Amino acid sequence: MYDIRGLNEECGVFGIWNHPNAAELTYMALHSLQHRGQEGAGIVCSNGENLFGARGMGLLPDAISQVQLDSLRGYRSAIGHVRYATTGASELSNVQPFLFKHSKGDLGLAHNGNLTNARQIRHALEEEGAIFQTSSDSEVLGHLLFKAKSPSFKSNLKAALNQIKGAFAYLVLQKDSLTATLDSHGVRPLMLGKVDGAYCVASESCALMAIGAEYIRDVEPGEILTFNDAGMEEDNYALETKHRMCSMEYVYFARPDSEFRHHSIYNVRKALGEQLAKEMNIDADIVIGVPDSSLQAAKGFSSYSGIPNEQGLLKNRYVGRTFITPDQKMRERAVRMKHAPIRDVVEGKRVIVIDDSIVRGTTSKYIVKALRSAGAKEVHMGISSPPLKHPCYYGIDVSTHAELIAAYQTVEEIRQEIEVDSLTYLSVEGMHGVYKQFESKGECDACFTGNYPIEIVDHLLPEEKEKKTKGV
Numbered sequence: 001m002y003d004i005r006g007l008n009e010e011c012g013v014f015g016i017w018n019h020p021n022a023a024e025l026t027y028m029a030l031h032s033l034q035h036r037g038q039e040g041a042g043i044v045c046s047n048g049e050n051l052f053g054a055r056g057m058g059l060l061p062d063a064i065s066q067v068q069l070d071s072l073r074g075y076r077s078a079i080g081h082v083r084y085a086t087t088g089a090s091e092l093s094n095v096q097p098f099l100f101k102h103s104k105g106d107l108g109l110a111h112n113g114n115l116t117n118a119r120q121i122r123h124a125l126e127e128e129g130a131i132f133q134t135s136s137d138s139e140v141l142g143h144l145l146f147k148a149k150s151p152s153f154k155s156n157l158k159a160a161l162n163q164i165k166g167a168f169a170y171l172v173l174q175k176d177s178l179t180a181t182l183d184s185h186g187v188r189p190l191m192l193g194k195v196d197g198a199y200c201v202a203s204e205s206c207a208l209m210a211i212g213a214e215y216i217r218d219v220e221p222g223e224i225l226t227f228n229d230a231g232m233e234e235d236n237y238a239l240e241t242k243h244r245m246c247s248m249e250y251v252y253f254a255r256p257d258s259e260f261r262h263h264s265i266y267n268v269r270k271a272l273g274e275q276l277a278k279e280m281n282i283d284a285d286i287v288i289g290v291p292d293s294s295l296q297a298a299k300g301f302s303s304y305s306g307i308p309n310e311q312g313l314l315k316n317r318y319v320g321r322t323f324i325t326p327d328q329k330m331r332e333r334a335v336r337m338k339h340a341p342i343r344d345v346v347e348g349k350r351v352i353v354i355d356d357s358i359v360r361g362t363t364s365k366y367i368v369k370a371l372r373s374a375g376a377k378e379v380h381m382g383i384s385s386p387p388l389k390h391p392c393y394y395g396i397d398v399s400t401h402a403e404l405i406a407a408y409q410t411v412e413e414i415r416q417e418i419e420v421d422s423l424t425y426l427s428v429e430g431m432h433g434v435y436k437q438f439e440s441k442g443e444c445d446a447c448f449t450g451n452y453p454i455e456i457v458d459h460l461l462p463e464e465k466e467k468k469t470k471g472v
Contacts, residue, residue, distance in 0.1 A: 011096070012036035012203040013110045013190075015079040015171040017178040017227035019198035023072035026080040029200075029207040030060050035255060036112075036203060037084035040095035044108035045075035046175050051106035053099045057092055077178055079171045081110040084397070094136045097173070102146055108173035111138035112203055113188045114395040115166035117457035141170060157181070157224065158237040165455050167246075167394035169203065169219075177228040184238035185453050186221035187246050187394050187444050189260060199227045204258040218261055243441035244453045248396065250435065250443075251385045252293050252356045263438040266296050271434045272384040272426060273300025273354060280424040282380050285349040288312030290339070290356075290367065297384035298354040307352065312345045313367065339367060347375030354382050358414065359398065361405040365418040380422040386448040387411065387425050393456050394444065 012033030016022050026043050041063035042055025054072060056063030060082065072078070081096040097110040115121075118137035121144070126132065130143050141160055148156035157172070157179065167187035172179040180201045182190050193200045195213035202208050205215045219225060222238030245260065246253070256266040273296065280301075287307045289298025292315065302309035316338050351371055358364050364381065371379050387406035392398050401407040405414055415423035428448055435443055446452045 011081060011083045011112045012207070013079065013081050013112045013169060013171050014200070014202045014207055015077075015110070015173065015178050015180060016195075016198055016200040017077045018229065019076060019196060019200075020074075022076050022078040022198075023069060025195070025200075025211045026078040027060070027064065027069055028211050029202055030080045030082050032207040032210040032255075033082050033203055034060055036253065037082035040083045040092070041081065042095050042097050043069075043072060043078055043080045044097040044099050044110075044173055045072045045078040046106075046108075046173055047075050049175055051099055051108050051173060051175065053097065053108065055092070055095045055097075057095065063095070077173065079108050079110045079173045079178065081112075094134045096136075096138060097171070098134070098136075098139060098142060100142050100146070104146060105174060107142065107145065108171075109138065109142050110171040111136075111141070112169040112190075112395065113167035113183065114393060115140060115164050115168065115458075116393050116454060117165040119458040121163065137166075140164065145172075153177075153179075154224070154226070154235070161224075161237045165457060167454065171201065177226055179227075180219060180225045181237065182219045182221055182223055183454075184222040184241045185244040185444070186219075186241075187244055187454070189245065189249055189254070190219040192216045192219055192225065199232055201225070204254055205260075206255045206258040209257070215259065215262070242453065244444040245440065245442070246394065246396075247385070247431065247435075247443045247445050248357075248392075248447065256293075256296055261439055268434065268438055269293070269296035269356075269384065270300035270303070271437060272431065273297030273302075274304040275300075275430045275434050276354070276382050276384050276424070276426045277301040277304040279427060279430055280352075280380075280382050282352060282382075282422055282424070283350070284352045284378070284380060286310045286312065286345070287352045287354060288346070289354045290363075291315035294354050294356045294384065297356065301352070301354055301382065310345050312342055312351060312353075312371070314340045314342055316340070339363075339370065341367075341370045341374035341376075343374040346371055348377055350378040350380070351376045352380045352382055353420075354384060356383070357385050357388055358383060358405060358418075359388060360403065361414060361418050364420070368418055368420045378421045381418070381420045381424070383423070383425045385426055386428045386431060386445075387414075388447050390447050390450045392447050393452070393458075394446075394454065396447070398447070 014029040040057045041060045044053035054068035097108045100107040115137040118140045144160035168183045169188045169190040191205045193208035193213035208215045222241040224235040226233040254265045258265050287302045287309050289295040389406045
């Protein structure tokens with residue numbers, strides 16, 4: 001199945017410890033994280049002795065009914081998850097949080113990201129007799145935890161985390177504690193907050209704001225936070241850590257009202273647009289952004305260039321995230337349903353269209369064609385990120401070069417393909433320069449450069465496949 005927008009992030013997580021309305025607040029927080037996953041949602045709660053859960057397919061209101069939510073009232077700790085599948089089939093068994101019932105005690109598990117050696121570890125565990133209930137890579141950590149022999153859960157967790165590779169923000173709920181941890185590169189985001197004296201964690205700060213929580217700080221790479229009745233305990237499992245936050249979190253995935261390291265995503269995207277204007281020397285009458293994630297970049301472009309910013313495209317907000325068959329004509333029809341030009345704004349104008357990225361080119365090609373049909377004299381396109389040339393193995397559903405038009409076509413060839421008068425991408429250097437303005441400590445740019453910060457085990461990289469084929 002293909003999403004017409006082209007990029008999807010895996011999921012969003014939320015957890016809260018020792019609050020009388022834990023389930024209700026988790027449900028509200030998941031609403032704010034719905035943009036991170038629409039295939040399924042779930043909540044697991046603790047009553048201090050046992051864990052109970054509810055989950056389902058689809059958007060949050062469809063996945064968890066009012067009856068199910070009512071059944072979780074009164075429990076004081078909870079974790080929640082909204083899912084978009086990058087590994088594992090789209091089916092109920094893969095919807096998180098996973099709930100393990102074991103003689104060592106109940107355990108709830110929620111994961112945002114993607115493990116790059118899950119297949120290898122799973123095979124080894126199955127050889128030893130482990131039985132997996134899902135096709136998700138996330139289940140691996142649960143098996144490693146129960147396989148460990150130490151009486152200390154913290155020791156078992158550290159041992160397990162040092163066996164897995166990839167990008168992950170994990171939440172682990174037990175009857176007497178909630179644990180949050182981030183991979184040693186911090187590829188996926190995780191925020192610490194507090195509401196009514198209760199600690200909480202979320203994939204984005206917008207979820208904290210939705211429940212009236214104070215946003216305290218970002219969880220650091222390799223960090224382990226444990227919440228229990230004694231408070232919060234800070235620890236680390238990794239000897240070496242690097243900051244490599246996913247660049248596309250800034251560009252596209254996060255909501256503009258979220259913050260990373262207390263810097264607004266809105267302002268980051270606006271600055272990306274300003275930098276693009278510095279690099280794109282095109283004269284035009286108006287600048288328009290592709291709704292919704294490119295509107296801030298268009299505003300920044302306009303601010304720096306002096307070219308008026310107008311709303312030239314209207315988004316149909318009632319279409320939703322439409323999944324369609326992999327047929328080009330059907331994709332074009334689906335795009336047509338979502339974006340419509342405003343003729344009075346663009347007719348007779350030289351138009352600069354700002355978008356955050358180009359994946360396959362289907363959306364861009366339609367938008368250019370629609371603007372010309374509405375009377376635009378010229379159509380130029382500016383992209384507020386560099387060309388997407390390489391697959392992501394860390395939690396975005398673009399896993400092959402074939403899905404990325406920039407992987408096999410030059411900028412000029414893409415320009416001709418989407419039939420635009422000019423096409424300008426933001427440079428890699430310009431992008432990193434913007435992030436430094438907002439105190440970023442380092443980003444993952446593998447999808448632009450092919451420089452993967454974390455070892456890929458389950459997926460051989462293209463050059464490795466070539467070497468293997470040639471017998472090198």
